[in-house]
Amino acid sequence: MRTRNAVVLISLMIAWVTALLFVVGFGPVTGNSALAAGNTAQLDQADAQLQQLLQLGRQQVTGKLDTVVKWQGEWKTSLQAKPAAERLAAQLALPAAGTENVQGHKVYTSEGLKGAVMGKLSLMEVDGALYVIYRLDAEASAAAKLVQLQHEAGQLLLDNGVAAAWNGSVQGLAPLPGKQAAAASSAGGSSEDTFVMLNHMEKEAGDLQASPIDSFEDGTTVSRTYEVPSFGITTLIGGRKAGLQMAAHTDTVTGQQEVSWGSPMLTIEY
Numbered sequence: 001m002r003t004r005n006a007v008v009l010i011s012l013m014i015a016w017v018t019a020l021l022f023v024v025g026f027g028p029v030t031g032n033s034a035l036a037a038g039n040t041a042q043l044d045q046a047d048a049q050l051q052q053l054l055q056l057g058r059q060q061v062t063g064k065l066d067t068v069v070k071w072q073g074e075w076k077t078s079l080q081a082k083p084a085a086e087r088l089a090a091q092l093a094l095p096a097a098g099t100e101n102v103q104g105h106k107v108y109t110s111e112g113l114k115g116a117v118m119g120k121l122s123l124m125e126v127d128g129a130l131y132v133i134y135r136l137d138a139e140a141s142a143a144a145k146l147v148q149l150q151h152e153a154g155q156l157l158l159d160n161g162v163a164a165a166w167n168g169s170v171q172g173l174a175p176l177p178g179k180q181a182a183a184a185s186s187a188g189g190s191s192e193d194t195f196v197m198l199n200h201m202e203k204e205a206g207d208l209q210a211s212p213i214d215s216f217e218d219g220t221t222v223s224r225t226y227e228v229p230s231f232g233i234t235t236l237i238g239g240r241k242a243g244l245q246m247a248a249h250t251d252t253v254t255g256q257q258e259v260s261w262g263s264p265m266l267t268i269e270y
Contacts, residue, residue, distance in 0.1 A: 039158045043151055045232040046166040049243075049263045050150060052208070052231075053170045054143050056246075056261050059204050061172030065140035068170075068268055069150045072133040073163040075123075081108060084130055085123040091156055092134065094121055116142035117149050132162050140170065166233055169262040176200075176257060190250065194222050197248040197257045205246070213240045223247035225265065235264045 050069060057065045077084055085097040085108030094110040101107070102124075111120035117138040124131055134153050138146045150166075157164040176193055177200045202210070202224065210226035214237050224246055227234075231243030245266045249258040260266055 039155070042158070042166065042233065043154050046154060046168070047147055047151055049166075049231055049233055050147060050168045051143075053168050053261050053263055054140055056201075056205055057170035057172060057259075058140060060174040060201065060259060061170075062175060063173055065170055065172040067138050067140055067143070067146060068168070069136040069146065070133060070167045070267065071150070071154050071157050071162075071164040072167070073131070073157075073165050074126075075130040075132050075160070075162040077130060077161060079130075081106070081123060081125050081130060084108075085110070085121070088123065088132065088134075088157075088160070089121055091160075092119065092121060092153060094119060097121070097123070114149060115145045117146050119149065119153070132157065132164070134164075167262070167264065167267050169260060169266055169268045171258070171260040171268060174201075174257050174259045190252075191220050191222075193255070193257065194220050194248050194250045197250070197259065198222050198224065198246060201246050201248065201259060201261075205244070208244070210244055213237055213242060220250040220252055221247065222249075223260075223266070231263060233264055 050067075054065075054067065057067075075084065079087065082097075089095065089097045089110040092110075093114070094112045097108040097110040099106055100109050105124050105126075107122055107124040109120065109122050111118065113119075117136055120135045120137075122133040122135070134157060136146060136150055136153065150168075154164060154166060174197065176196060202212075205226075208226075208228050208230065210228045212224050212226050214225040216223045225237060225242045226244045226246070227240050228243040234241035234243040236242070243264045245262045245264075247260045247262075247266060250256075251258060260268065262268070
């Protein structure tokens with residue numbers, strides 16, 4: 001299971017992040033007290049939604065549960081790209097930023113390991129404005145440290161004036177449930193197995209009272225997007241607030257079920 005390079009998708013993500021900020025009520029506000037309250041609400045909601053994703057993953061995944069958190073958004077600042085990247089890297093306790101060329105764009109990057117959590121900062125100029133992505137990768141065994149670091153990083157970016165939106169995903173391998181596992185073909189999985197798996201994932205998430213609002217099918221991959229009443233960080237799909245996306249993919253060679261949960265949407269490959 002490979003993860004997409006978020007920098008490559010920047011041009012597509014900017015509009016999504018902008019819309020997301022307004023949908024959840026974390027867009028521009030007036031006054032320092034209102035800004036602080038909005039930031040605190042977003043940080044607390046991000047912590048809660050990450051914990052929920054981890055719980056869903058732990059209920060079903062056997063073995064390693066990969067977890068990815070991203071804070072990303074536009075940064076309106078008087079700083080140029082290089083000093084802006086240097087400032088954020090220093091504040092995030094990362095090494096000095098270097099440069100990469102991605103699709104003709106100069107991207108300033110810095111990454112470092114904090115305990116068992118890998119952090120990567122990416123900053124580039126897009127249409128005259130700076131765009132920032134801070135990504136954290138860890139296994140679920142480092143969940144406590146990850147939650148702490150995601151909160152601290154979000155606070156730092158928001159305090160600097162970055163219009164940062166949060167996104168989280170967990171991913172791993174899960175066995176087919178019950179009788180379906182016994183009946184699965186030893187020669188590999190099938191599209192039917194994929195639907196069985198996703199339906200099981202949906203059942204296990206029943207306590208969230210998730211209401212499906214969109215779906216996607218492609219051979220042995222299927223995903224569904226849901227509105228979740230308790231999730232405050234959402235994005236609009238068809239006029240409804242999407243807060244959770246779940247996906248299952250059957251490896252037709254091994255028959256293994258690759259399962260993913262993302263909030264408000266999956267931004268990793270599934």
